[in-house]
Amino acid sequence: MGNATDNPREKQFPNGDISAMVRIAVNSRYFDSSINDYSDRKTEFVNVYARRQLARNVIASVKKGQPLVATGRLGTSEWTGDDGRTYHSLTLTAETIGHDLTFGTAEFTKPPRVADIPDVDHDTGEIKDDAPAGGSEGLGYGGAEGLVDQDTAADDSLVASH
Structure with a gap:
């Protein structure tokens, strides 16, 4: 310390x-x-x-x-x-x-996973549309709609069960 x-x-x-x-x-x-x-x-x-x-x-x-x-x-x-x-x-x-939280507070933030970072066109700065067939048109990064944050889902299920 x-x-x-x-x-x-x-x-x-x-x-x-x-x-x-x-x-x-x-x-x-x-x-x-x-x-x-x-x-x-x-x-x-x-x-x-x-x-x-x-x-x-x-x-x-x-x-x-x-x-x-x-x-x-x-x-x-x-x-x-x-x-x-x-x-x-x-x-x-x-x-x-x-x-050392004896002397202050902190907020924990997980860094993004590489798979969660959108592919950006380096010339225009726009998010490239690499969406797979059948989903998430217009999102440009593989369809985040409908995905559930696993950490949040796990926390919600713990709260719901108690």
Whole structure:
């Protein structure tokens, strides 16, 4: 748990994969019985790496200063600086990343599936009409009328059954 020190950085690979890195500052507190009060520990910085869809969602969702919770595989990196000294950093290969709702609220939005994105004519900006025979003339994207959002349908059936 910590705060994003900057906006996430994106990296694209030749094969189309994407990764993101966001650095978080971790400030933990402890009860110091010698002064009978809480004290801050040293701030640790962790480089959190995400790949593929998680990376896309991090890039679209995380901004500098926001409180985050991340889980994954913890590791270290070691390198030699220009001054000849050896340096270390903490890294987390993330499995999940989210906002810490202790400090605010969030709204969850699923990204569209590729199959749900209409085919657009790049010259005119119009939606191409690829409707299959027998349905959805004029919609231009394969007939969304009559389709039921499965998540909404599942939620409605749960409400109806209770």
